[in-house]
Amino acid sequence: MPLDTSAYSLAxxxxxxxxxxxxxxxxxxxxxxxxxxxSSYLEMGHTKVMCVVNGPSEPGPRRGATSGGGGGGGxxxxxxxxxxxxxxxxxxxxxKRRGRGDKHILELQSTISQALAASLxxxxxxxxxxxxxxxxxSQDGSLLAALINAATLACVDAGIPMTDYVAACTAGSTSTYxxxxxxxxxxxxxxxxxxxxLPGLTVATLGDSDRVAVLVCxxxxxxxxxxxxxxxxxDGCKQVREILDRVVREKxxxxxxxxxxxxxxxxxxxxxx
Amino acid sequence: MPITIxxxxxxxxxxxRHSLNHDSDDVMSDATSDSEDSDSQxxxxxxxxxxxxxxxxxxxxxxxxxxxxxxxxxxxxxAAINSIPRSAIVxxxxxxxxxxxxxxxxxxxxxxxxxxxxxxxxxxxxxxxRTNKLLSVRPLRARYTPEVGDLVVGRIVEVQAKxxxxxxxxxxxxxxxxxxxxxxxGILRKRTETDELQIRxxxxxxxxxxxxxxxxxxxxxxxxxxxxxxxxxxxNGVFMAVSGTGGGGGVxxxxxxxxxxESANNGGPIDVILGVNGYVWISKxxxxxxxxxxKGQTGITNLEEVVSATMYSSQNxxxxxxxxxxxxxxxxxxxxxxxxxxxxxxxxxxxxxxxxVELALVSADGPEDVYLxxxxxxxxxxxxxxx
Numbered sequence: 315m316p317l318d319t320s321a322y323s324l325a326x327x328x329x330x331x332x333x334x335x336x337x338x339x340x341x342x343x344x345x346x347x348x349x350x351x352x353s354s355y356l357e358m359g360h361t362k363v364m365c366v367v368n369g370p371s372e373p374g375p376r377r378g379a380t381s382g383g384g385g386g387g388g389x390x391x392x393x394x395x396x397x398x399x400x401x402x403x404x405x406x407x408x409x410k411r412r413g414r415g416d417k418h419i420l421e422l423q424s425t426i427s428q429a430l431a432a433s434l435x436x437x438x439x440x441x442x443x444x445x446x447x448x449x450x451x452s453q454d455g456s457l458l459a460a461l462i463n464a465a466t467l468a469c470v471d472a473g474i475p476m477t478d479y480v481a482a483c484t485a486g487s488t489s490t491y492x493x494x495x496x497x498x499x500x501x502x503x504x505x506x507x508x509x510x511x512l513p514g515l516t517v518a519t520l521g522d523s524d525r526v527a528v529l530v531c532x533x534x535x536x537x538x539x540x541x542x543x544x545x546x547x548x549d550g551c552k553q554v555r556e557i558l559d560r561v562v563r564e565k566x567x568x569x570x571x572x573x574x575x576x577x578x579x580x581x582x583x584x585x586x587x
Numbered sequence: 588m589p590i591t592i593x594x595x596x597x598x599x600x601x602x603x604r605h606s607l608n609h610d611s612d613d614v615m616s617d618a619t620s621d622s623e624d625s626d627s628q629x630x631x632x633x634x635x636x637x638x639x640x641x642x643x644x645x646x647x648x649x650x651x652x653x654x655x656x657x658x659x660x661x662x663x664x665x666a667a668i669n670s671i672p673r674s675a676i677v678x679x680x681x682x683x684x685x686x687x688x689x690x691x692x693x694x695x696x697x698x699x700x701x702x703x704x705x706x707x708x709x710x711x712x713x714x715x716x717r718t719n720k721l722l723s724v725r726p727l728r729a730r731y732t733p734e735v736g737d738l739v740v741g742r743i744v745e746v747q748a749k750x751x752x753x754x755x756x757x758x759x760x761x762x763x764x765x766x767x768x769x770x771x772x773g774i775l776r777k778r779t780e781t782d783e784l785q786i787r788x789x790x791x792x793x794x795x796x797x798x799x800x801x802x803x804x805x806x807x808x809x810x811x812x813x814x815x816x817x818x819x820x821x822x823n824g825v826f827m828a829v830s831g832t833g834g835g836g837g838v839x840x841x842x843x844x845x846x847x848x849e850s851a852n853n854g855g856p857i858d859v860i861l862g863v864n865g866y867v868w869i870s871k872x873x874x875x876x877x878x879x880x881x882k883g884q885t886g887i888t889n890l891e892e893v894v895s896a897t898m899y900s901s902q903n904x905x906x907x908x909x910x911x912x913x914x915x916x917x918x919x920x921x922x923x924x925x926x927x928x929x930x931x932x933x934x935x936x937x938x939x940x941x942x943x944v945e946l947a948l949v950s951a952d953g954p955e956d957v958y959l960x961x962x963x964x965x966x967x968x969x970x971x972x973x974x
Contacts, residue, residue, distance in 0.1 A: 348926070351730060370730065370758040375745045393758075435696070435710060439758045440806045470679060473729030475694060475710035478680030521680040559678050562712045566676035566727050570714070572928050 326499075329507055330359075335546065337483065337503045337553055342463070342561045344471040352472025356464040358483075359505055360454035365464040366447050367472040369393070370439040393439035395431040397423040399461065401450040406506075422458055426465055429518055429528045433466075435475040444474060455506040456484040458516045458530060463558060470562050478521025481555035482528060485547030486514035491534040498539055500546040513539075517547035521555060524548055677709040677724055684722070692716075692723025728830065731756045731864040733809035737800045738844045740821070740862030741811070743790045749783060751790050753798070756828065756864040759808045763790070763798060767812035769819065771898060789899050795821040797845075797860055797868065816875075817845065823903050824858070824870020825914055829925045837925055838865050841932040847872050848937065851944045852954045854913030861931060869917050871910050912957060916943055919959030920967070926960075927968035935971060942970050 326333060338359030347353040352367035370393045399419050403409050412419060426446070434444070446468065448461050459482035466480045489498040491513055504514045513535035518528035526548070535543070677683065683695065685706045691697060694713060700706035709715075713726040733739070733755065741753035741761060752760040765786060766778055782789075790796060798811035798818050813819050830837035838861045845860045856872035875897075920939040924931050943959055946967065950956040959967060 345728075352728070372758070372760045374754075374760075375752075438807075441808075442758050470712050471728065473711055473713070473726035475696070476679045477696065477698075477710065479678075562678050563676060566678075566712055566714075569727055569928075570675055 328501065330505055332503075334488070334499045335502050335549075337550060338505065340463075340554065340557045342467055342558060344467050344561060344565050350468075350472075352468040352470070352474070354464050354467035354471060356460055356467065358456055358460045358463070358503070360452055361456055361460045362450075362452040363457075363460045363464045364449040364451060365461075365468040366449075367444065367465075367468040367474070368447075369444040369472075370442040370474065371445075372442045391440045392431075392436040393434070394443045395427045395434065395436065396443055396445050397427040397430075397465070398445070398447040399423050399426075399450065400448070401453070405450050406453040422461060425458065425528060425530060426462055429462060429480050430465060430469065430476075432527060433476045433478060433480050433520060434469060435477070438475060444469075444472075453506065455504050455509045456516070458528075459483045459503075459518070459554075462518050462528065463554060467558055467561065470558075471565075478523070479555050479558055480518050480520060480527050481551045481558055482516060482518035483547060483550035483554050484509075484514055484516045485543040485550065486512045487535060487539045487543055488512065491536060500539070500542040502546050502550045513543075515540075515543055515547060517544060517551060519548055519551040519555075522552060676712060676714055676727070678712045679710055681709045683707045683709055683715060683724075688720060690721045692718070692721045694724030694726060695722060730758055732807065733757055733761065733800045733803060733864070735800050735803060737840075737863040738797065738860075739800060739811070739864045740795065740797050740826070740860055740866035740868050741864070742826075742866075743792055743794045743796065746787055746790070746792060749786075751786075753796065753811060755809065755811075755862075756866060757807075757809065759806070761800070761809040761811050763796070763811045763813070765789075767801060767810070767814060769814055769816075769898065790820065791901075794901065795826055795868065797821055797862070819898050820901070821860075821868050821870065822901060823873060823906060824868055825918055827867045827869070827918055827921060829865045829867060829921060829931060838863060838867065838931045841934075843933050846933055848917070848940065850910070850913035850917075850940075852913060853907075853909045855907070855910050857910065857913055857917060859917060859933075859936060861933070861936075867921055867931070869914050869921075871904065871906050871914070873904055912955070916940065916947070916957045916959070919943065919957055919964075923959045923964035923967050924971075926964055929968055929971065939967060939971055942967055 328334070330338075332338070340356070340358050342354060342356040344352075344354045346355045346364070347366060350366045350368055354365045356363050356365070399422055401412055401419065403411070426448075430446070436444075446465050448465060450457065450461070462480055462482035466476075469476060470479070483502065484504045486501040486504045486508055487498050488501055490511065501508065501512070501514075504512065508514070513531075513533040515529065515531035515533075515535070517526060517530075519525060520527050529544075531540075682698075682700065683689075683706070685700050685704055687705070689707055691707045694709060694711040695707050696710050697705045698708045707722055709724045711724045711726040711729075713724045716723055716725050739755045739761075741755040741763075743751050743763075744754045744760060745752035749765045751763040751765075753763050755761045765782060768789060770778060770782060770789075796811075796813060796819065798813045799815070800809045801812040802810040804810070840863055841861075844863065845858070848857045848859055850857045858868075858870050858872045860868040860870075862868070917936065917940055920936060920943050921931055924935055924939060929935060943957075944954070946959075946963060947954050947956045
């Protein structure tokens with residue numbers, strides 16, 4: 315069943331009623347789990363993920379199996395970023411059984427691990443490991459983007475120094491690879507149905523800059539459309555960063571209000587001249 | 588997957604919030620103007636029933652029944668949040684200053700702002716602090732960072748040839764060298780190879796110790812010592828881990844980290860050790876047993892000699908049920924303090940304990956009731972903050 319592109323060209327509305335440049339609702343929270351060093355919960359539309367960060371900490375004598383890159387732990391000078399993803403059986407429509415060695419999950423893990431290892435200041439924590447475990451509760455497209463965003467938030471919550479937020483979102487194109495549609499529009503933040511039918515890519519950028527941290531494209535897309543998709547995706551990442559930043563600020567201000575953290579010198583109170 | 592199309596909201600002054608640069612002229616300026624409620628109005632879809640997880644409550648996957656009750660409605664506007672400016676905290680990637688007169692401290696890094704200009708940028712979410720010309724960012728929450736002189740409670744995780752590796756809740760394991768402990772038989776005894784061979788008789792894996800940070804390595808690793816009668820192996824009590832110094836709430840550095848509390852309800856004296864790293868030990872107070880023949884002799888070395896004989900015992904003494912109950916009560920107080928975001932120090936724990944004893948008196952179960960979770964904990968916190 316192809317996506318009803320004729321309907322799109324009439325109203326310029328997508329299957330879920332969004333325009334081409336609209337993100338889905340993003341709702342996020344940090345510090346959802348008191349026992350962890352850092353934790354977050356993030357919804358991008360109906361994609362819902364949960365993240366728990368433990369560390370940086372030095373693993374004991376018996377080292378558990380870790381996956382992912384970003385430098386090895388142990389005696390290395392940089393902290394290792396170990397990512398573990400669990401996709402709940404009830405998260406998607408078809409109850410797919412995914413083993414531990416699932417290639418798809420392994421790829422997600424190493425992508426996230428490398429993206430975060432590039433942004434986190436791992437050199438401050440020699441011999442240690444940052445354990446990031448992600449749980450997918452519900453899937454509706456843009457899974458990798460949601461995972462990256464949730465992991466970033468949890469790392470901020472854990473107080474791990476980083477260069478900037480790694481914010482991610484997806485971008486697609488309104489017509490399939492084969493259709494030689496000249497007027498194909500780029501689409502921001504694809505849901506599951508769009509991901510099934512249309513070419514798309516996941517892009518993550520480092521903060522406000524245009525520096526791309528992750529770019530994953532698993533579908534065939536015409537090269538002429540790539541630039542438009544990428545531009546839309548990078549713009550979307552900036553919006554996502556604003557949303558993530560707001561979540562962190564609101565939580566921080568709330569903590570100051572509750573007196574958990576004493577108020578410091580605000581940037582305005584300080585004469586920086 | 589069915590797609591529910593809800594009727595669009597009345598067209599207020601609601602520009603497309605997620606407009607892109609090449610779409611309209613009013614670009615990201617909107618993002619700040621309607622930022623307060625933007626979460627709840629994405630493109631005309633009504634989300635009034637949108638559930639959010641209450642952040643203060645613990646949310647574990649195992650607590651299925653409890654989880655449903657933690658879903659609460661998000662308030663539309665939070666007027667209180669507006670009273671503290673957004674600039675009160677900084678977030679990662681936020682530029683603090685480009686003025687070269689400032690030096691960068693912890694929690695910041697230098698990024699190139701423009702041609703040849705370096706900007707001090709925050710790498711953490713936290714508050715900016717200033718010490719003369721040094722700018723640093725204190726995180727909202729982080730793991731414990733050891734400092735020389737800190738009193739810490741730790742757990743032995745590894746035994747090596749001449750030292751132990753101790754988990755103190757830091758980013759790295761701390762080291763406790765064999766040469767930095769009180770060997771049985773007096774402080775002046777020379778360390779021998781026999782001691783090295785029987786290193787496990789002093790501390791084995793899993794043992795809890797109270798120690799002091801003696802020295803720091805360049806990379807942040809700590810070296811501990813237990814060369815005092817105050818320090819050493821822990822027994823006769825209960826361990827708990829809360830967030831430590833710099834963690835937002837939890838244990839704070841204070842004048843006294845260790846004290847003996849005279850408990851109510853025939854509990855007898857109870858020792859409380861608040862490790863700066865957030866590890867807490869609450870135990871029955873045991874007076875050092877001094878044998879008769881040693882009593883006549885004076886001098887501190889003699890006393891140490893005698894005491895250190897029992898120092899590395901892992902055997903608990905007899906603990907009366909009353910004492911156990913009061914230990915559990917103190918533990919409940921500390922948990923309640925942490926859950927309600929209050930600092931944990933001698934003053935708060937003592938006051939909280941007295942309050943908890945009062946609370947137990949009015950409860951149906953009398954002094955047997957040590958439960959201090961949920962509403963009881965909030966009641967306790969309210970009583971403490973009111974004073």
